[in-house]
Amino acid sequence: MKKDVFVTALLSAVLAAGAGVYFGRPYVEEMLAKQAADPVTEARIMANGDLLYHDLLYYSAEQAAGSYDFSENFTYVKPWLEQADLVLGDFEGTINPDYPLAGYPFFNTPEQVVQAIKEAGYDVVDLAHNHILDSGLEGVATTAQAFKDAGIEQIGVYPDQPRDQAPLVIREVNGIKIALLAYAYGFNGLEAGLSPEEYSATLSDLDLDKMEAEIKRAEKEADITIVMPQMGEEYRLEPTEEQVELYHKMVDWGADLVFGGHPHVPEPTETLEKDGESKFIIYSMGNFISNQRIESLDGLLNAEWTERGVLMDVEVKKKGDKAQITSVKAHPTWVSRVDKGTYSQEGFPQYSYQTLIIEDFLSGGRHANQLDPDTQARIEEAYQATNELLAIKWPK
Numbered sequence: 208m209k210k211d212v213f214v215t216a217l218l219s220a221v222l223a224a225g226a227g228v229y230f231g232r233p234y235v236e237e238m239l240a241k242q243a244a245d246p247v248t249e250a251r252i253m254a255n256g257d258l259l260y261h262d263l264l265y266y267s268a269e270q271a272a273g274s275y276d277f278s279e280n281f282t283y284v285k286p287w288l289e290q291a292d293l294v295l296g297d298f299e300g301t302i303n304p305d306y307p308l309a310g311y312p313f314f315n316t317p318e319q320v321v322q323a324i325k326e327a328g329y330d331v332v333d334l335a336h337n338h339i340l341d342s343g344l345e346g347v348a349t350t351a352q353a354f355k356d357a358g359i360e361q362i363g364v365y366p367d368q369p370r371d372q373a374p375l376v377i378r379e380v381n382g383i384k385i386a387l388l389a390y391a392y393g394f395n396g397l398e399a400g401l402s403p404e405e406y407s408a409t410l411s412d413l414d415l416d417k418m419e420a421e422i423k424r425a426e427k428e429a430d431i432t433i434v435m436p437q438m439g440e441e442y443r444l445e446p447t448e449e450q451v452e453l454y455h456k457m458v459d460w461g462a463d464l465v466f467g468g469h470p471h472v473p474e475p476t477e478t479l480e481k482d483g484e485s486k487f488i489i490y491s492m493g494n495f496i497s498n499q500r501i502e503s504l505d506g507l508l509n510a511e512w513t514e515r516g517v518l519m520d521v522e523v524k525k526k527g528d529k530a531q532i533t534s535v536k537a538h539p540t541w542v543s544r545v546d547k548g549t550y551s552q553e554g555f556p557q558y559s560y561q562t563l564i565i566e567d568f569l570s571g572g573r574h575a576n577q578l579d580p581d582t583q584a585r586i587e588e589a590y591q592a593t594n595e596l597l598a599i600k601w602p603k
Contacts, residue, residue, distance in 0.1 A: 238270045247526045249533075250380040252433070253288060254295040254466045254511040254519045255540070256473075256492030258324065258332075262310030263498045265317050266551040267558045277323035280496050283574065284562050285495035287518060287538070288328030292380045295387070296324065296495070297435065297468050302353045303342035310498075312395075313341040318353050325357040331378070333435045335363025335389035335411045336469065341399035360412075362435070363389030369408035375421070377429050383525045385433060390418060392438035392469065400454055413438065413453070419460050428462030430530035431523050434462045437469040439491060440508045444596060446474050446490035455479070458486045462530060466519060467491045471499060472512035476537070476597050485602050487535050490516045496542055496562050515589045516540040517597065518564060535601040539584045539593035565590040 234320040239256045253468065268275040281288075288294045300314030309315045324332070332354055339347055355361065362376050390411050398406050407550075413436070425432040434457050439450050446454075446467075454465045458479050465488040467474065474490035499513035522534040538563050547557040565586050567574045578586065 209401070221405070246382075247524060248382040249522060249524045250292045250383045250385070251290065252293045252295070252380075252385070252464075252519075252521045253291040253524065254433075254435075254492065254521075255495040256468050256516050257297050257299045257347070257471065257494045257497060259299045259471075259494055259497035260310070260314065260316040260320060261498035262308070263555060263558065264496070264560055265308060265310075265320070266374070266553060266555040267547070267560060268317070268319075269551045269557070273552065275317040275319040277320045278326060280562060281327035282561055282569060283564055284540075285327050287564055290336075291520075293331070293378060293385060294329045295331045295333065295435065295466070296329045297336065297437075298324070298350075298354075299336045299338055299468075301339065301342040301346040301350045303346040303349045305349070306342040306346065309341075314338050315342045315346070318553070321353045321357045321359070322463075322479055322519045324354075325359055329359055329388055331360045331362060331376070331569070333363050333389040333437075333468070335391040335435070336437045337391055337395050338391055339364060339391070339410070340394045340400075344401060344405060344409065360387075362387045362466050362554050363391065364411065365409050370417070371407075375425055375428060377425075383431060383523060383530055384429040385431045385523075386429035387433050387435070388418075388421055388425060389435040389554065390437065392436075415456075418457070422457060422460040422462055428442060429527075430525055432461050433464045433466065435466045435468065437467075439467065439470045439474070441515070442472055442507065443470055444472055444474060444509060444512065450490055450542060454488050454490065458488070463487065463523075464521060465489070470511055471497070471595055473515060473517050473539075473596055476599050477599050478535075478602070484531050487521070487532060487601070489517065489519060489537070489597070492519060495540060496560060498544070498560075499544065500544065500546070511589075514542045515593050516542070516562070517593065535599060537594070537597050537599055539590050539597075541565055541589050565593075 267505050268277045300316050302318050306315045347364050351361045351366045378385045390413050467490045470491040471491035471494050477488045479486045493516035495516045501510050504510035518538040520536040524533045543561045545559045549557045
């Protein structure tokens with residue numbers, strides 16, 4: 208029960224029990240009236256980085272009859288997402304039934320992945336990323352439509368209305384209006400196949416004037432503004448100067464939360480003060496599900512970091528017409544890949560890919576003592592290193 212609801216219920220119970228005589232009935236009635244006139248509402252927001260479906264992930268999800276079941280990817284994530292009022296994810300790829308399935312470098316995933324994402328608890332997906340044109344301009348529309356049909360909102364692309372005419376995506380959660388914006392640094396050169404009109408109308412890039420106008424508009428129309436930008440240097444554990452400069456500008460323009468992505472590894476966080484309030488930036492949330500890991504990227508600098516990610520967990524509160532962030536937490540994650548001993552119809556080995564919320568598997572966690580010693584050591588190192596890297600400093 209939310210705090211304001213609890214207080215109202217308690218005061219009402221005091222009156223109903225006749226105990227108002229002890230507290231002063233006028234005082235209790237005044238408190239109830241004040242509570243009704245100036246309610247406090249809260250919302251819990253969770254967000255994560257790349258849902259990156261390499262070909263081995265969909266080969267591993269392939270069933271005997273040729274369909275796909277991705278639900279096991281979220282077995283350990285779903286109980287967490289169910290606790291949130293709003294869940295955001297970054298889907299990096301496309302869903303285009305008219306194109307062949309493919310992994311890197313042109314991602315196109317089976318449409319059954321959407322159902323698994325929906326059932327896991329996601330409300331909104333960010334589609335502003337460098338792979339959104341991997342199955343052509345039509346792939347932008349089919350990807351957005353696949354999520355729309357499942358009841359999942361999309362940000363960062365504009366398949367129905369031109370960007371300069373489309374309304375902002377604003378979700379009202381427990382009476383709190385939350386604006387959601389997303390931007391991509393580029394599109395792997397595939398934008399060269401679009402006309403200037405198609406590019407400007409459909410894609411959400413890092414045009415400074417457009418971003419400033421949109422974020423300032425969001426600040427006026429919503430209580431909280433969340434921006435999910437995609438930029439930076441892949442596999443780098445520190446933000447670039449360009450990231451820092453731009454994300455600070457976003458806060459200056461009105462962003463309350465900046466959930467960064469693209470580097471495929473986590474990057475540090477930063478808390479900024481603006482107008483007496485704390486704003487939060489995470490420069491990269493890293494991968495949430497993918498086939499990038501030590502085994503598949505042998506020899507790559509920071510390869511172990513590609514299997515590590517973050518589930519951001521933020522609480523916001525609104526009292527009257529003022530909303531602010533009250534709590535920021537990060538739950539380090541790790542992608543488990545276990546050989547199933549079976550093969551896809553194409554002859555590829557199948558694995559069980561599951562994202563673990565690491566604290567669940569530590570001593571005292573709900574899934575403690577379930578992993579083999581080598582894996583346990585690997586996730587414990589990931590947990591400690593990720594927390595040290597993020598270095599969250601949120602005011603109490």
